[in-house]
Amino acid sequence: MKALGLIVEYNPFHNGHLHHLRESQKQAQSDVVIAVMSGHFTQRGEPALLDKWHRTQTALDAGVDLVAELPYAYATQHAEIFAKGAISILSHLQADCLIFGSEIGKISQLHKIEALTRSENFQIQLKKHLSTGLSLPKAQSLAIQDLGYSQKIAQQPNNTLGIHYLKAINELHSPLIAGTIPRIHSAYAETAPSHSSITSATAIRNLLATGQPVQDFIPPSTLKQLFPERLIPSWEPYFASLRQKILTLGPDGLRDIHDMKEGLEQRFYQSAITAQNFEALMEQVKTKRYTRTRLQRICAHILTHTTGAFIKNLDLDQPAPYVRILGMSPTGRRYLNHIKKQIPVPLYSKFSETAHPMLKHEQKVTGAYGTALSPRIWTQLNVDEFSHIPILS
């Protein structure tokens, strides 16, 4: 069985994802599709619009065969760690190839850039840009431009992510064959629709947040999972909880939080005293050095109480220490039975108290994520975290 690997957030699953799925299947001539998916918080440090179980359902409904969880510890980090977690899980699951969307749309070009980023010259340029106080993504983009690439290619976020996938495949000595398909009609960060049937997940979340219709942009199978009482289209509903946590941890407690670099804890603390909503908090905390994405990730770490000591102990440079299945189709189940013995790490289809600390942390993540939902749905998610067995499509 030829297995196609995808790295996804499906936040929410939309027509662009469907296009990517179909095109990837065609290109790979695959028999089974494996998706590694972020859980309750995304790489941009945002609470997922819809919980991971319902997002898994939308993936299965669209034809994905096996959904594995990208643990919070990888999913809410910068591209390098995110990629390492995702690539290693696809490798554990014996995927043959990875196909991802990119703006550039040509894998040879991305391989070329990735090779160049390993050069000494690139590292020198990168250090130079970092020393001026720029954020890592910005400095990387400028260093790629210094190698002769256009600003456009260097800044497009899916190109960047793709380069990190290739880098992770290389560093992990993964046998995964990478391919890319061009993204169509929509930029990743597009905030309003510009095409009749495809737009970005960000634009869809914005439409939902303002009560506008989204049925043009997502398949009917996704639409029926978007129960209004389960949707969290922004950080705002977490604001009171987040503010309280910042104020009661205080600067000393905040210093223990992962990625809270020196001085930032004071900015968070002082801003939380007066900020009256999440946007105001971000506005007050931001500096040139920290991207909005990075600050949001830190907010997720505060909310989930993810400490620096915890992350350090996990040693995220290594391949993911386990695989957790969130859902599977009959084909996915057959495939899993077939390759089970070749998986080099523990395979979880159910939560376990004796599991790896990285998996146990998902309890806290779900506990924090539920804050914006009704007590009833929150309870259901908590209980699911302990006892859910993979969704069968």
Place this chain on the structure above:
Amino acid sequence: MKALGLIVEYNPFHNGHLHHLRESQKQAQSDVVIAVMSGHFTQRGEPALLDKWHRTQTALDAGVDLVAELPYAYATQHAEIFAKGAISILSHLQADCLIFGSEIGKISQLHKIEALTRSENFQIQLKKHLSTGLSLPKAQSLAIQDLGYSQKIAQQPNNTLGIHYLKAINELHSPLIAGTIPRIHSAYAETAPSHSSITSATAIRNLLATGQPVQDFIPPSTLKQLFPERLIPSWEPYFASLRQKILTLGPDGLRDIHDMKEGLEQRFYQSAITAQNFEALMEQVKTKRYTRTRLQRICAHILTHTTGAFIKNLDLDQPAPYVRILGMSPTGRRYLNHIKKQIPVPLYSKFSETAHPMLKHEQKVTGAYGTALSPRIWTQLNVDEFSHIPILS
């Protein structure tokens, strides 16, 4: 100037408090009235109905001359520590006498019981009752009964508190002269009014929580401070925040919280997974050994992130390490100027970053308390905590 000392919560100030104030002034023939008042959380471990600044205003409006804050670290503890904090602050402020309400209404009787509780016999009985798994208040009450007192006298909460005041005066070698006046018409824990103009603060909070009129039971000066958007009549509005904190701290983090005795952290954690409101949480956590009051105090410690290590470092057996003034009348100000040099500890009329850790902790307390209020009022309280100067009546 003869100074009368009172120990109060004024949650909220009502006609019973007014009666107590007038009767105490008469009995003491005082020139100035000093009240030591709990801040944002009360001795029963509940968020105060109204913030401390507005409660201070109601005290001044009723004729109190000087309001000093009983720090959170004393205010949310069992009677022994509560009493030690309050008595030491009154002593620091050179009060001549303390008058408190009690069910028994005779100071000689309370002195007699207090002396008996220092006997070896009492200690033996106390230990015996504690060893059966009873809570401390219950065991104390039974041990007093063993000395020959009626169940009624032994269980009445204001008698108990009064005995602890006398004990603290004794242990701190305070020159305070104690007196008591009989409480009238209302039991402390009365939950519904039984008299036409006086009822308990609990009953008033219940009336407010259910939208019923309270003007019969509180003076007009209090009534005008009870802005609906500032009232917090129960723990319920904190539930999401508290649950999130319990779930993200996890059993390991909960173990660091003050008074979280062995095994209790698991009960809190497991209960928070499914409990859908505060009452359900209390119902699930409670055992014979822990009173509702104690569990509520622990909830306050979780919410304010008050750790056991923090409390231990404060050494609460000692007299209060500072005096913080929340408000004063012109008489109170003259009195304070008069006795200022005799106060053996630092006197704060404004928050200070270099202040004692016990005072700095009030920032966290206010940060937690604000969670149930609008972002605007919360901000105002946070800023007040840093920059408020005493209210002048």
